[in-house]
Amino acid sequence: MERSIAIAEIAGRDSVAAAVAAVREHGFETVLPTIGYTGTEVGDKEAPYRAVERLRSALPPHVRVLDPVPLADPALWSAMNALPMAEVLARYGVCSPCLACHLYLHLLRVPLAWSHGNAPVISGERDTHDGRIKLSQTAASIDAATRVLSYAGVPLLSPLRSMSGEQIEALTGTDWRQGERQMGCQLSGNYLRLDGSVSYDEAGYARYLAEFFEPVGRAVVDAFRAEREGGEASDFAAVVRTVLER
Template sequence: MDERMKKILMEKPDLVSKFPSWMISPESLERMNKNKNLVILEIAGRDSFAALFKYMGSHDIDGILPTIAYTGTEFGDWHCLFDNIKYLQGRLLTTYISIYPPVLMGAPRLWAMLCGATTALSLSRYGFYSPCIGCHLYLHALRIPLALSLGKVPVITGERESHDGVIKINQLRIALEGYRELYNTFALPLEMPLQHISQNREIEKLLGIPWERGKRQLDCVLSGNYVDEDGNVSYSEKAIHRYLTEFAIPTVQKWLEEILND
């Protein structure tokens, strides 16, 4: 990670579509446009990479563009994400697949609209509040302008409905359907190869290396905000559906239209 990337991660500017030439060089852009099977990959923890390898089992890939998105609530060592890219490069070293330099992206103002300034609205209108569903919608939305600019290429994400029985409110089926609905609006494929894989041992098989869950990734200060004192997660699918369809998705769509028309 060079000093320019460190500066972006310190300042967290709105960076979604007009990337500096040192991040996406004209040469890289020309090469990517020649790839017939380019994909955009989220770079986070182990599920991101397991999702890619699962996807590769049934799809041809000749180019991978790693993307690292930032929110306002993460903490930890950012270097681990760049180290994860090195793992990917080592894993695919003997293949013909091009792995491009990583792209950083984020939009703190959008995150605030979806997750930070919605507590009272969400509680009064939908009867619950958690920033996590809006945050995952935010993370997926960030990659839409880039995917469109590269010819509507697939975006691969490591979303899973269950993690050995552990429920995450932002990865419930109803939430994943909402994320896909946003992508469908732009005729984009949001690939979730791990959606129906619950067992962690299957993830480890795909990775081919020991990788403990939750390691080599950033943490969030709001992690577990929807878990009660007994460790239970209660939710209403109807409320989540209303939150997504009445508020979150329209908010993101309006924001994206402004970005794309700028």
């Protein structure tokens, strides 16, 4: 895949490393950084912008890094992550806003990608974090999100999926540890037991991805398309409810 521009999801260290890796692999000449907001952020609001500057310094001089674009859609976040939570828990035994939140963050970039010729979106997600499970980032959920963006005609690139922390440090420098110099989230760690373990029903999680996560993602893409073609602004709560009522 050789394209001149890519859209980078920027949050912290891993997202910067992903952008560097994607440029090396695909030869992108221009990177458009984007900062997605959920409404649950805490901490230093300037951290993502400093991450963009770190990206500029990590890339070769001939690669142009554009000014970052902030993106947010509180109604979409609520429709995917808050309003259906009781129903999702009852059906699948899975209750964490982090799951669909990561899909929301990818979907935020879709209209922007369309406006740049279906530019690829670069994500810093990983299958595991050196053996540590994050329920918001599993191999199955990354695969599912990739399929949703493919449905939109937008490649989702996740070049860090199988990388170790040491490999990522080689891309960003050893002075930047995972989780440092980035905003936090009010809901961070909500899926952890008291002992720090992650416990969930794998069969229920698989059904959640197949019956909710992916169908909702495709329905949101369809709603974006309808708006793009001159339709009214989407009622995302109704969009998600329609999926649940099928």
